[in-house]
Amino acid sequence: MTFHIHKASILAGCVFAGLTFQPVLAVGQEDVVARVNGEVLTTADVAMAAEIYGDQLAGAPEEARRSAIVDVLIDMRIAADAARAEGIEEEDGFRRQMAFLRNQTLRALFLEQRVAEAVSDEAVRKAYDEKISEVPPVEEVRLRHILLSTEQEAEDVVAALDNGADFAALASERSKDEASRNAGGDLGFVTVGQTIAAVDEAAAELAPGEYTASPVKSAFGFHVVEVEERRNRPAPSFETVAPQIRRALESAAAQRIMNELRTEAKVEKLVPDVPLPQADDGHNHGPAGAQE
Structure with a gap:
């Protein structure tokens, strides 16, 4: 390299x-x-x-x-x-640049110190707890499925399950779904909309440990579906999101400190106060782009 x-x-x-x-x-x-x-x-x-x-x-x-x-x-x-x-x-040019750099450095160090005082570890933890409490629960379902080419093959799998066969073993032996077959048909934890509609609808009727009593038809073939577990989606851990929360709090604190300083200072801005153009997000927000 x-x-x-x-x-x-x-x-x-x-x-x-x-x-x-x-x-x-x-x-x-x-x-x-x-x-x-x-x-x-x-x-x-x-x-x-x-x-x-x-x-x-x-x-x-x-x-x-x-x-x-x-x-x-x-x-x-x-x-x-x-x-x-x-x-x-x-030279005057050097002195002007050094004065600018001095002010820039003083500003940076001042904000660094003030922001560090404002954004403590306790503040980050509090913000995390508040955000987590505001997140609505999302149910996840852990599914297994076995995909068969014909309805008769699917009915044979249901019959084998009724006779005590192991779902994962049958999936490994018979499922046509290459992606999940080697995992015993395990699809992991999913939410509504992450699988095909027919499987979603079938799973909605099942309690943990139950499987579909009859084959579920879809565009891919015939499925036998088992629900292993239902749970509310776990919240992201504090360690995972703490850096992002800290950056957001620090940015807000710096802006708040500068706003407070501006209100206390005597400032005369002698050029037009023109906002910067918004970044193009690919959407037309003007009247011509309004939906009728």
Whole structure:
């Protein structure tokens, strides 16, 4: 696998990080990963840079990823020294960009800290419990079936079941349904609409442990259907959905914090307040697309 790393984009990302090189005495020697013009690059610098553009190196071996990051930061330091030598630090463009980046970083850190205070583990658990309590129960039925080509074959299977034969064993021996035959006819847990209508209708009349007393006809042939179990669909586990819930809470908290700050600030927006166009979802929401 080949990894293509664009140094120009990575260097731009590192500027936003505000990476700094420290004197040798400020860090332990084990933390030094490079020296450039008497300044050191540390493991902390590498870690910060990895957070910014790590996706560009996703899948790369760890040592190769680390080496690539260090190479880019070395280049960044060399170019920065050259820029200082040419007096770019004193230019208005540099100062404007640094002021912008400073405000951007302050905003990010401020929201990060405030959002972390607002979205605790307890808040995530509470939101999960509330969402789960609002979900209506959905009944699932675990089905087995045996598909036969003729009605007589299906009646023979029913007769064998009446005489004590094992449903799963008969399905493995006789069912024409290649997908479920090797699993003893097991279709797993399904809801209404997930199987063909004839099977749904037959299963609706059966209690757990019962099978159809007569063959069920469909476009595929003749079925013998057994209901193994009925249950309400289990809710997704907390561990499965907690990251998604946390992201939603954090997004809402950040928006709420910014709205509160705006109400307290004196703001004059001197350009027209024009909303961004909505993304095209493939549906015509205008008058011409209205249904009569």
